[in-house]
Amino acid sequence: MTHQFKTRMEQAHQRGDYKALLDLIPYARLIGIECTRLGDELLFRMPANKDNIGNPILPAIHGGVIAGFMELSAAFHLWVATEAPGVERSLPKIVDFSLDYLRAGQFRDTYATCQVWRQGRRVANVAITAWQSTPAEPIATARAHFKIQEQGHP
Amino acid sequence: MTDNPLLERAARFVSALRHCQVLGIEVHDASADGMTLLLPYSPQIVGDPQTGIIHGGALTSLMDTACGMATLCVLPEFEVCPTLDLRIDYMHPAEPHKPVFGFAQCYRVTTDVIFTRGFAYQDDPEQPIAHVVGTFMRMGKRLKGTRGFGSSIKGEQA
Numbered sequence: 129m130t131h132q133f134k135t136r137m138e139q140a141h142q143r144g145d146y147k148a149l150l151d152l153i154p155y156a157r158l159i160g161i162e163c164t165r166l167g168d169e170l171l172f173r174m175p176a177n178k179d180n181i182g183n184p185i186l187p188a189i190h191g192g193v194i195a196g197f198m199e200l201s202a203a204f205h206l207w208v209a210t211e212a213p214g215v216e217r218s219l220p221k222i223v224d225f226s227l228d229y230l231r232a233g234q235f236r237d238t239y240a241t242c243q244v245w246r247q248g249r250r251v252a253n254v255a256i257t258a259w260q261s262t263p264a265e266p267i268a269t270a271r272a273h274f275k276i277q278e279q280g281h282p
Numbered sequence: 283m284t285d286n287p288l289l290e291r292a293a294r295f296v297s298a299l300r301h302c303q304v305l306g307i308e309v310h311d312a313s314a315d316g317m318t319l320l321l322p323y324s325p326q327i328v329g330d331p332q333t334g335i336i337h338g339g340a341l342t343s344l345m346d347t348a349c350g351m352a353t354l355c356v357l358p359e360f361e362v363c364p365t366l367d368l369r370i371d372y373m374h375p376a377e378p379h380k381p382v383f384g385f386a387q388c389y390r391v392t393t394d395v396i397f398t399r400g401f402a403y404q405d406d407p408e409q410p411i412a413h414v415v416g417t418f419m420r421m422g423k424r425l426k427g428t429r430g431f432g433s434s435i436k437g438e439q440a
Contacts, residue, residue: 154328155337158304181300182347183362185427190301191365192346196339200329219330222338226369 137208146170146208153219156200159193163204170208172201172240181235189233194258194268198240199225202254202272205242210252210276220274223251227270236260238267245271252276288312292354294435302347305340309351316387316400317352319344323379334378341382341402341412342370348386349398349416356388356396360432363396363418371413380404382411394420 136148144165150156159180162173174180174197182190203219210220238260246253256270257263292312296302296319305327311318321327321344329337346368353363376382385407386400396418401410423432 152331153337154326154331155339158326159339179300179304182302183364184298184300185362185431190299190343190346191350191368192339192343193301195342195346195368196337199338199342218332221375222372224369224371225338225342226367228367229365232364 140208141165146204150204153200155196156204159196159200161197161200161204163201169241170205172197172204172242174238174240176236178235183232186232187235189235189238191229191233194229194233194238195225195227195270197238198227198256198258198268198270199272201240202242202256202270203274206244206247206252206254206274206276209244210247218277220252220276223273223275225270225272227256227268229268231265231267233258233267234260239263247276250276286312288314288355290437291360291435292317292351294437295351295354296347298431298435299347301343305343307344307347310383312351312355314355316385317348317355319348319351319384321382321384323381328378333375335375336378336382338370338372341376341384342368344382344384345370345386345400345402345412345414346416348384348400349414350418352386352388352398352400353396353418356391359423360428360435361423362421362428362431364421366395366417366419368414368416373410373412376402376411377404383407386414386416396420 140146146163180193240258258268259266289312292309306322310320327340390397399415402412
């Protein structure tokens, strides 16, 4: 996967389309995560999908899917943001994850953006915001800690 | 069926949640002490194809569902309880090709809010792969659609 990953990462950066990279992650395909680059920002999208519904009454997206979308977005964001040429990496490992659900996730497309608030040598702190109508009305906010592989210590 | 009405209600509840069906989540045990769900291993929930380790998101879905369904163990009547917040601490990665069990219980029930906690494990509950705490909001049983859904998971004809 590593060689495949490096080639796909270079292509993804050039095109601003990360589909080929996300396709390497089965769980990303299951819930249907997409990623595009807008300027220097990464925007994640999870299109409306009946298989992601949790609450049949509303209907609403399963809270676990929203969490999975945000967690994977954060890991992927960090992966892309910290990618150095010639360095072989895998997705950063999650240490802990905390999220607040602010609104029900309606049966429609969901978006997420991430911000790396602190990147230390071994651990990074990433904040994630997920919304559906406008970023000013998030459906959930979260933060995650990831363990990063130290460079030069494979 | 068994002679455990709580287990039967829980099984009907989980069968109504589409995403849980996609993940193959089943009720393993349900009692006054708490709820235990089972997440089978499947290639579609893998997060790292090099190792075959499942993604944390599938684990979060398991534990969010387990914590939410633990409210069935303490509430006399079915109520919709959306998640307010959830925190997961990952102890170590899940071993590939093995199911994950998710246990959750309610440790405090108030008029508006229910506090839950639980853990995920594979072979040994003493060696959890993740710890979780979650807070749930009580919406009451009069919310639109709740009564019908409450009756159907009880096994009553609509």
